[in-house]
Amino acid sequence: MRRILVGGTAMLFALSSFLLLPGEGQEDGIRTAEASATIRVANRELKRNKRPPMQTDIYERAHRIIWNGGKSYDDRVRIAVVINGDENIIVENRVKNQVYSQLRKKFPRENFAVMKGTDVNTKLLQYTEDTRYADRDVSGLKCADYVRAGQECNYDYVFAITFHTSNGKTSPHGLVSLDTNNIYKNVWTCVRFVDVANGEYMYRNDIVTRGNTHNSFSYISGHVLEHAVKKAVQEAMDDIAIDY
Numbered sequence: 001m002r003r004i005l006v007g008g009t010a011m012l013f014a015l016s017s018f019l020l021l022p023g024e025g026q027e028d029g030i031r032t033a034e035a036s037a038t039i040r041v042a043n044r045e046l047k048r049n050k051r052p053p054m055q056t057d058i059y060e061r062a063h064r065i066i067w068n069g070g071k072s073y074d075d076r077v078r079i080a081v082v083i084n085g086d087e088n089i090i091v092e093n094r095v096k097n098q099v100y101s102q103l104r105k106k107f108p109r110e111n112f113a114v115m116k117g118t119d120v121n122t123k124l125l126q127y128t129e130d131t132r133y134a135d136r137d138v139s140g141l142k143c144a145d146y147v148r149a150g151q152e153c154n155y156d157y158v159f160a161i162t163f164h165t166s167n168g169k170t171s172p173h174g175l176v177s178l179d180t181n182n183i184y185k186n187v188w189t190c191v192r193f194v195d196v197a198n199g200e201y202m203y204r205n206d207i208v209t210r211g212n213t214h215n216s217f218s219y220i221s222g223h224v225l226e227h228a229v230k231k232a233v234q235e236a237m238d239d240i241a242i243d244y
Contacts, residue, residue, distance in 0.1 A: 041119040046081070046100050079107060080117030080155040082124065084138055085163030089187065089229070092222040098230045099161060106237045111244070120158055123149035138162075143194060143201055150196035157202065161236075162190040163229065166208065184212035187228035191236045203240055207232040 081103060089095055107114050124138040127145050139162040150158040166186035186208060193203035211228030 041122060044116040044118065046104055046114045046116065074113075076109075076111055076113040077107075077157070078155045079103075079112055079114045079157045079159055080120040080150060080153065081114060082117045082121050082138070082158065082160040083163075084121075084160075085190075086165050089163040089165060089225050092225055094222050094226045095163070095229050098226055099233055102230075102233045102237055103159065106240065107242070115155075117153070117155070117158065117160075119153040120146075120149045120155065123152055139190060143192070143204075144199070146192060146194040147196055147199045150194060155196055157196060158192070158194040160192040160194070161233070162192075164188040164190070165225075184210050185224045185228060186210050187225060187232060189229070189232035189236075191232075193236075193240065203236070205236060205239065207235050209235075 081099070083090055083096055083099055103114050121138070124141060124145065127141060127149070128136050128138060138160075146158050146160060150156075164187070166188050187210075189207045189209065191203065191205045191207065192201060194200075195202040209228045209231040211224040211226065211231075
């Protein structure tokens with residue numbers, strides 16, 4: 001029994017000496033390890049429009065150089081896109097795709113990096129938590145908040161769009177009624193296009209549009225809303241001019 005105790009004591013002493021003696025990777029007797037990875041919000045650019053099969057990545061890079069005046073692809077104007085609002089609208093992928101597709105068409109990839117502004121949205125949500133009323137959504141923030149988020153995330157512009165449903169023909173269950181002569185839903189679209197450098201709105205508008213369809217019940221969940229959103233975003237895009 002004594003041998004085991006002495007042997008255990010010797011082993012414990014050696015181990016403690018190893019931990020307490022400073023050496024490589026140790027500081028004040030405690031072993032430390034350098035961080036091997038960092039975490040950040042991903043930069044997600046909107047997907048490119050469909051192109052002919054014969055176009056390759058080499059073709060696209062050459063196209064950027066020719067039509068972008070030889071500028072680096074990373075020197076493009078950076079636009080963050082933030083979409084929020086009523087859940088029954090933004091839950092529909094076809095609604096969000098309407099926004100993305102029209103932005104891609106308006107702001108070509110050769111000159112603009114149109115990004116899904118996840119990082120900006122994170123900042124905006126943090127600002128709401130820092131306010132007195134933590135349950136306020138980002139649509140209640142002011143222009144200065146959008147400017148601040150754009151600056152902190154290194155964007156030139158922030159395009160924020162908020163959707164709210166308004167009055168329309170509805171059933172007791174909250175769905176659009178099945179009156180085939182007039183199936184509709186009104187959508188209130190709040191558009192904020194923030195010029196980060198100037199610290200003010202480049203464009204600000206509230207657009208009310210009506211989506212309608214004469215099709216069957218299966219279209220009610222998304223088609224009516226998509227129709228309204230398409231018209232609202234198109235109006236906003238028509239209001240914005242680009243000078244090259």
